[in-house]
Amino acid sequence: MTDLYARHKAVLPDWLALYYEDPIEITHGEGRHVWDAKGNKYLDFFGGILTTMTAHALPEVTKAVSEQAGRIIHSSTLYLNRPMVELAERIAHLSGIPDARVFFTTSGTEANDTALLLATAYRQSNQILAMRNSYHGRSFTTVGITGNKGWSPTSLSPLQTLYVHGGVRTRGPYADLSDEEFIAACVADLEDLLGHVRSPAALIAEPIQGVGGFTAPPDGLFAAFREVLRERGILWISDEVQTGWGRTGEHFWGWQAHAASGPPDMLTFAKGIGNGTSIGGVVASAEIMNCLDSNSISTFGGSPVTMAAGLANLTYLLEHDLQGNARRVGGLLIERLRAIAAQLDGVREVRGRGLMIGIELVKPGTDEANPEGAAAVLEAAREEGLLIGKGGGHNTSVLRIAPPLSLTVAEAEEGAAILERALRRATQ
Template sequence: MSNPSDPSELIHRHRTVTPSWLATYYAQPIELTHGEGRHVWDSQGNRYLDFFGGILTTMTAHAQPDVAKAVAEQAGRILHNSTLYLSTPMVELAEQIAELSGIPDAKVFFTTSGTEANDAALLLATSFRRSNQVLAMRNSYHGRSFSTIGVTGNSAWSPTSLSALQTLYVHGGIRTRGPFAHLSDAGFIAACAADLEDLLGQVGGNVAALIAEPIQGVGGFTSGPDGLFATFKRVLDRHGILWISDEVQTGWGRTGDHFWGWQAHADAGPPDVLTFAKGIGNGLSMGGVVARAEVMDCLGANSISTFGGSPITTAGALANLRYLLDQDLQGNARRVGAELIGALREAGLPVVREVRGRGLMIGVELVGRDEQPSPAAATSVLEHARELGLLIGKGGLSGNVLRIAPPLSLTAGEAAEGAGLLIEALRRAQADSTDWASADAPTAGAPADGADGASTGQAPHDPSLERDPA
């Protein structure tokens, strides 16, 4: 009989029956068995402060009572019916999301994931515009389906160049790198807009849409200046091109300043299409598309969704959304996120090139002494953070950016605790690195002795960690 507390057998079984490209974190992957609030536990009884939320998905809290109650009550009535039948929780959730979206005359279509939501948005845009030409941002990520890979501008997450879409990539996703990095914010926006205009002037035929993340998630929580997409939208509107705002990671108040990421670019009005997923379900399989009615209704063939908008997922998501709004978790993300960002910036570690983001969507970019990306440092920090009891994520084109995205109910005390653990993990990773060993800057907080007096060293390198699960 297997020992449920020993993960080695489960690791072997996992690797035997799942694809080799299915990445897992850590040299010795862990199984999370339960959670409460902002904490989770693994199969060996270790407790962790969760600063990644199952990839920005546990939006309010683990085992949030209102969500658990709504799911349990709905499960006791009916689990499934498909969109062929009416559903009160689906309609109620759609009504609330349509109102919150800011899109006039909005209609909502539910899916089971962010990938499927973006896939549906691309279907709507290309059908509405009668064109397969799509604009996307460099360094972007929009999902793992065939169509969404075709608009992903991040080579680490684009396994094929084959696509039914003709995709053209524009500048603007990364403020601090690239040919326009030296410009002021206004100059950066003007240069990106001029690049977009020039690109459109050379494209034959109609372009269907620009799909863009207000803050790039898998790309390492990068973004252009506020107002960039407002300027883009004015260009797009002159050409009749739709704007799809991919809010899979930026939605529901995570950025603190705004409920949706697009609202940082609001002076040109809302997007034509908005996609969402992750946090709204708090772990339930939920995604969707919001669009102007004329765009949503443009399909000329029959369509349904077997699982999108199911009674159990919409009941749970509705309870989750109501809790988020009642508790002003957007405001909490703004306040606590600012404290967390401030603490990380004040640490002043040489291995950290930049701490960026807003609200509780924070990226920490790591480099070597030559200022080049250091994925090895990110892998080391990930391991040390886990040893210290903190779960974080990783991303960026080079895999050198730590992604910090805890549940939006994170307390100030938990933020301070997590910041302290992360700073210690960064110090340990910096001390481990031969690249930083001779650095002039002090490496205070080098590996501390454990309770048994043994030094905690860097975990063995695992190549799978160079690929960050989205």
């Protein structure tokens, strides 16, 4: 055990998860690579949980942070803040929500908390619809609506949560249906549920479930849900903490895969926009955002330093068409991984979009989840210089791959080759 690991265990909670039997200390990074305290170099296919969106040590972002820190680091939302207004203007425009207003927080958890506060205040209801296998954060409120028991340590909550089918396409009672039949069955389930309860405030849903293992419904499910919800005045909150900013390649926001219904009533964001700095937020129409009848502030949300980072990062993302790169390089990587998986009995499915890819492992010859195999692949990949993540609603048996969106074709090939060797070692 390293000295730092021992010190970590002595002062931090046991439930604060660490990867690897011998945890590593990451000391610095550049581009798509990071280095640990022992000098080992790694190709980063997880980006600090989908957070380093463009690149490590991106010069444009580090310069913006340094220059802003040299002027003023903090003022709070009690004073006018030019970088916050400028970033809010850009996000409001990109969101697709009419007459949009933006409130900044410091994390995705806090963003979802805020969206739930707005929805319940606006609708005067504490009932929330959420998806099975979902994850929305680690606060008391968001843990209470999370539909993944591995990340929800208590059932206590200020909200009454009702769970809906549809987040997982290839498992559950509707798995064998066609996409059209799957959507129809999920809509029928939603309509039946709404016939037995009072009027919920909102449905909150990840377009692609992140912690749940990068699972997603067929395109159009949330558009079909939206028609049912709209008839009853129920709001739709799209949790874009992991799917936002072009990571899926095909769309800038995950909700756009269900665009027949138009934009959601609210969307939440975090992670990638800050490229490692602490930014989260909510976008909603003025009518919904302004429904609160008491004062509020954010001490650290909208910090001048993080807003400067977000502006520089978003500008780089758009000017370099990283969404297009995610579509192109991600498409090649998915096909490469599917070709590898076709040769291995222990891989149930390779799924995803753009640079948001999941590899679900099972015990060979069965449909039973294989969390031990996933842990073994994680270790084997690290030994060869590749960092990946894991998750999934079935005992964390899904490998999660989400590199910075500037990933090159050569780096994608290098990572796929390492993954092939790691998968063969761990699943045979």
